[in-house]
Amino acid sequence: MAKINWMDITRENVIKAIEIFRAENTEYPSSKSTFLIYNGKKLPAKHIRGMAYKVAYGKEISKNNFGGGMETVRFFERLGFEIFYTGKSVHRDKKSVINQKQSKQTIGTVQAQSIKDAKQVSADKIKIPAKAVIEQKNALQLLLNRIFDGDIVCEKTFSWLKTPDIIEGDYENLYKSISEYRGDKAFAKRNVQLRYDFVCESEKLIIEYDERQHFSQARKVSLLYYPDISVYFDRQLWIQACNDINAKDGQPVNRDEVRAYYDSVRDIESSKQGYKLVRIMHGQTDFEADGAEESLKKQLHIKL
Structure with missing residues (x-):
């Protein structure tokens, strides 16, 4: 795979990609293991990652030029997004990441529960003072x-x-x-x-x-x-x-x-x-x- 600079892609680029994805409502290959959780919705993580690349750099990138799975998980972890990943992650960001093992027989039930849990996983509660x-x-x-x-x-x-x-x-x-x-x-x-x-x-x-x-x-x-x-x-x-x-x-x-x-x-x-x-x-x-x-x-x- 060609070496690509993912570090300059920002959280704002990803959010813009999500907004474009929702507006276009385009068809996309079903994700097998890696999903981006945003506003309680489960989105195809690798597809959104590719769209974020286009938002940041103004050009398309083939999905063959970058990996899914843990590579995509780490990309979204770095930007603080919630991820549902059916494989095993070696890194757990307490703000955003949900990792679970599951069997094919229980995949539907576990995914539904994971989406629910994803909404609850965050960093320490935000506190806003009334003074000053x-x-x-x-x-x-x-x-x-x-x-x-x-x-x-x-x-x-x-x-x-x-x-x-x-x-x-x-x-x-x-x-x-x-x-x-x-x-x-x-x-x-x-x-x-x-x-x-x-x-x-x-x-x-x-x-x-x-x-x-x-x-x-x-x-x-x-x-x-x-x-x-x-x-x-x-x-x-x-x-x-x-x-x-x-x-x-x-x-x-x-x-x-x-x-x-x-x-x-x-x-x-x-x-x-x-x-x-x-x-x-x-x-x-x-x-x-x-x-x-x-x-x-x-x-x-x-x-x-």
Whole structure:
């Protein structure tokens, strides 16, 4: 096999490949032993790996030029994805990997259980503090202005950044999913003007700073229902945080649904307008500490 550089392929490349795979709904050879678990769905790992190569490098690669099995398992392990592999792995990543032996007679039952288990396998629970939000957000703003030479606007509005007047297109499933969460249908107010935390217009880049209250079950529900919209944050990590944090805001009673809807509108509309929206999770980086700028650049997908 030809030597291929897999190390430059990122988690974001894989997520984009998954989104393309779902949108195209193409036929593919059935996977025999190696599956990628993403958003609770079992996907053909080697096929997605090949698509991620095309996303990263802009050209096709033959499946004959790279291996499946443990080679593909290790590729996805490195990027922190969940894998279901019917063979034996010599490496177990506690964040993502599920390894089981099984007989042909019980393969269906074991696979179903493994998919269930895959949703539960993760690193330590994500914790988001309620304190120091203002201090961290101010420090983040200073770093952004340094990185982008002052080309940062805070609390930016756009004429197109409004909740939709008519629930259609990408919003149909979104509205349905959120309204079915607890039966509330009043969350989707029309033509509400929204704003972004930070915008760098020269880079067509939007940065949203998500505090603890953004990680609710309503937000988890919403994130699952616009999979074809490109986002520039780790959707699966945000879903995990919603599970771990399980924030609740009862003032008013549908505040969680409203906040989840507004965040979803920001995701959807930024993508439609050609902006890259990066979400930053409060408390995961100390933006006042040494090395914060390098950490932020990685989160913004800026090459160091």
